[in-house]
Amino acid sequence: MKQLGIFVDRKTLSNAEQLNALIRCRNVVESLGHDAHFIFPVDIGKIPRMEALFIRARTDPMNITYVAARMAELHGIPVIDDPASIRICGDKINMYSQLMKKGVSLPETRFLSRSENSVERVTELFGTLGTSLILKEPSTSFSLRVEMVATIEEFFRVARRFIKLSDWIVVQQYVESRYDWRVGVLGGGTSLCL
Ligand SMILES: Nc1ncnc2c1ncn2[C@@H]1O[C@H](COP(=O)(O)OP(=O)(O)O)[C@@H](O)[C@H]1O
Numbered sequence: 001m002k003q004l005g006i007f008v009d010r011k012t013l014s015n016a017e018q019l020n021a022l023i024r025c026r027n028v029v030e031s032l033g034h035d036a037h038f039i040f041p042v043d044i045g046k047i048p049r050m051e052a053l054f055i056r057a058r059t060d061p062m063n064i065t066y067v068a069a070r071m072a073e074l075h076g077i078p079v080i081d082d083p084a085s086i087r088i089c090g091d092k093i094n095m096y097s098q099l100m101k102k103g104v105s106l107p108e109t110r111f112l113s114r115s116e117n118s119v120e121r122v123t124e125l126f127g128t129l130g131t132s133l134i135l136k137e138p139s140t141s142f143s144l145r146v147e148m149v150a151t152i153e154e155f156f157r158v159a160r161r162f163i164k165l166s167d168w169i170v171v172q173q174y175v176e177s178r179y180d181w182r183v184g185v186l187g188g189g190t191s192l193c194l
């Protein structure tokens with residue numbers, strides 16, 4: 001019998017869908033003969049007593065979920081999401097740079113710095129990436145700061161907002177998709193696609 005910690009916060013539990021998923025997860029863990037413990041931020045000190053940790057709260061290198069992931073890592077406890085993934089994926093400039101370096105195919109992507117935000121550069125981006133562009137503020141999650149723009153005016157309107165939050169913005173080719181794919185990577189290899 002193993003002890004699985006599920007790190008949650010109030011926000012996760014206030015969503016009925018998430019709560020049901022967590023209860024199903026706990027039932028599956030128990031049906032496999034293990035124990036599942038919901039761990040709240042105030043109980044973070046319980047992590048070293050676990051044998052695995054599953055983080056089900058918004059991961060961000062600047063919040064407590066990162067502390068939970070680091071604590072597990074320091075105690076040699078397998079953790080999802082692991083701290084390195086949180087660091088990389090919490091910043092889309094870092095994440096896309098890593099993907100490009102490893103030759104993973106992704107929509108045509110450019111990084112635009114605050115000083116490059118000129119009419120010439122934006123015109124060139126529309127010329128090379130297409131008539132609709134996707135702009136992202138690098139720390140976005142849950143699609144919060146991901147917007148599509150189709151004109152130079154729209155581009156500047158969105159970019160001005162994003163540039164207030166970050167020195168860089170991500171500009172991407174628009175790729176139409178009828179299904180929002182999720183790809184998971186475990187242990188650097190095994191992947192799941194849903
Ligand atoms: N290049 C793109 N072309 C078309 N749709 C996109 C593109 N990038 C993102 N999207 C849409 O926007 C959503 C949010 O983008 P994503 O990069 O996952 O940011 P976030 O981390 O904020 O969720 C995606 O799930 C997808 O539906």
Ligand SMILES: [Mg+2]
Pocket residue numbers: 141142143
């Ligand atoms: Mg997303």
